[in-house]
Amino acid sequence: MMGRAEHPELWEFLEARHHGEVLSGTVAAIEPFGVFVALDDGPEHPVFPGVGFVAYPELAWRRFEAATEVVRVGGRVSGEFLVFDTTNLEARLSLRALQPDPFQAFADDTAVGQQLPGRVIRSTPIGVFVEVADGVEGLVREPIGESRAGAAITVVVIGIDRERRRLTLA
Structure with a gap:
């Protein structure tokens, strides 16, 4: 257990942070579960290579393999x-929060019923995911003619859910 009594400097530093504050540092380690960041202004961590931690979904808006x-x-x-x-004594960070969300920009310029060129990303049991703009994917639930990854297809926008960042296509 990494309690307040054992690591008072670390607790004090982390408790003084507030949501939305921007913290900078150096990537200390990349692990299968996330990225550790050695913060510029923070103390050393007693166990991990950095006090900052970024979960994979918070690295970027766009899909990535590694x-x-x-x-x-x-x-x-x-x-x-x-x-x-407080369990791991880390500052959970989001790198993507400091980047513009490509989905929102796409939604500003796109209307339901609009036809778009796309590229098949992958087929799944629930449908085919199609990239229609850089960093923007949508789901085609109905079977389509060409569903192999990389195939160029034309799709129609059926629905845009800004809050959940979901795009429904046909």
Whole structure:
């Protein structure tokens, strides 16, 4: 257990952070479950390679296969402080929160009923995911003629859910 009594400097630092604050540092390690960041202004962590931690979904808005497509060990990053993880004594960060959301820009310029060119990303039991803009994917639930990854197809926008960042296509 990493309690307040054992690590008072770390607790004090993390409790002083507030949601939305921007913290910067150096990527200390990339693990299968997320990325550790050694914060510029923070104390050392007693166990982990950094006090900052970024879960994979918070690295970028766009889909990626490996974290190394977004960050590299030794690279500089800045992230928005999300929450003080009191179990692990970490500052949970979001790198994508500091980047414009491509979905919202796409939704501003797209209407239901609009026809769009797309590229098949992958087929799943629930349908086919199609990329219609850089960093923007939608789901085609009905079977389509060509569903192999990389295939170029034309789709129609059926629904745009800004809050859930979901695009329904046909």
